[in-house]
Amino acid sequence: MNSDLKGKVAFITGAAHGQGRATAIALAREGAHIAAFDIAKQLSYPGYSMGSEDELQSLKKECEAIGVSCEIFRGDVRNDKDITPAVNKVKEVFGRIDILFNNAGICAYGLADELTEEEWDAMLDINLKGAWLVARRIIPVMKEQKSGVIINNSSIAGLRGMNRLCHYAASKWGLTGLTKSWAIELAPFNIRVIAIHPTGVNTPMNDGLAFLEGTTAKEIAERSAGNLIDVPWVEPDDVANAVVFLSSEKARFVTGSSFVLDAGLLTR
Numbered sequence: 001m002n003s004d005l006k007g008k009v010a011f012i013t014g015a016a017h018g019q020g021r022a023t024a025i026a027l028a029r030e031g032a033h034i035a036a037f038d039i040a041k042q043l044s045y046p047g048y049s050m051g052s053e054d055e056l057q058s059l060k061k062e063c064e065a066i067g068v069s070c071e072i073f074r075g076d077v078r079n080d081k082d083i084t085p086a087v088n089k090v091k092e093v094f095g096r097i098d099i100l101f102n103n104a105g106i107c108a109y110g111l112a113d114e115l116t117e118e119e120w121d122a123m124l125d126i127n128l129k130g131a132w133l134v135a136r137r138i139i140p141v142m143k144e145q146k147s148g149v150i151i152n153n154s155s156i157a158g159l160r161g162m163n164r165l166c167h168y169a170a171s172k173w174g175l176t177g178l179t180k181s182w183a184i185e186l187a188p189f190n191i192r193v194i195a196i197h198p199t200g201v202n203t204p205m206n207d208g209l210a211f212l213e214g215t216t217a218k219e220i221a222e223r224s225a226g227n228l229i230d231v232p233w234v235e236p237d238d239v240a241n242a243v244v245f246l247s248s249e250k251a252r253f254v255t256g257s258s259f260v261l262d263a264g265l266l267t268r
């Protein structure tokens with residue numbers, strides 16, 4: 001256990017399932033209290049399963065069984081009317097926010113000349129603008145504390161091009177830019193900012209993309225990946241372990257950088 005995470009407070013977006021949930025549980029095991037924020041309803045685009053209210057409730061129970069508190073919030077990272085009350089409630093209950101994991105995101109395939117404006121806007125608004133909308137409300141809390149860590153869940157698509165994923169890649173490169181710019185702005189306040197770049201991860205998103213494409217998750221992984229280490233994908237716990245490390249004092253001088261968790265893909 002990283003004892004320095006005990007009693008810390010982590011605000012996690014997209015926490016109902018997938019990487020957000022795994023990270024919430026990993027941080028809870030380190031003794032951190034959790035604020036879990038998720039849209040918890042279906043979206044017409046991209047059209048695969050989002051998180052649910054039941055998943056948020058079961059996450060709360062799981063965290064409490066571990067021995068930490070968990071506040072759950074249904075909300076959209078595109079909507080400040082959802083974000084501001086959630087942040088205010090977390091401040092009221094816990095008095096602080098130490099870690100922000102900007103993780104909520106969607107993915108879907110489409111060629112540049114076939115995407116609609118609605119699809120483009122949904123991708124950029126959730127994956128990129130949403131991260132800023134949430135951070136905008138949490139940064140002042142961290143500034144006042146003179147401490148904090150913001151981790152933006154980008155992707156290998158935030159460091160390379162991806163076929164039929166230009167809107168996704170643009171959103172993920174955008175997160176890389178946010179990370180570097182915020183690291184400069186926030187270093188004087190002892191706030192670190194890091195982007196993580198996973199290869200394919202075994203989550204409902206992967207299954208959802210397979211569903212949309214009428215194929216298997218393995219075929220989706222093989223299409224975009226080519227990991228050096230012979231695995232189709234990494235597990236949500238691999239991402240969670242990275243976030244635990246990067247949030248901890250063990251990573252105290254890591255800021256503005258890109259943490260690549262790609263089973264070697266980008267080395268090819």
Ligand SMILES: NC(=O)c1ccc[n+]([C@@H]2O[C@H](COP(=O)([O-])OP(=O)(O)OC[C@H]3O[C@@H](n4cnc5c(N)ncnc54)[C@H](O)[C@@H]3O)[C@@H](O)[C@H]2O)c1
Pocket residue numbers: 013014015016017018019020037038039040041049050051052075076077078103104105106107126127130153154155156197198199200201202203204205206
């Ligand atoms: N799965 C992968 O292969 C992979 C690889 C690299 C990076 N990523 C990124 O990691 C992050 C997490 O992905 P995942 O694989 O766990 O996906 P997932 O679809 O399994 O989970 C995403 C969660 O985000 C929530 N969410 C979606 N839109 C939201 C919104 N507007 N407001 C609030 N919550 C919202 C969903 O309800 C869901 O619970 C995403 O940003 C994704 O782009 C995924």
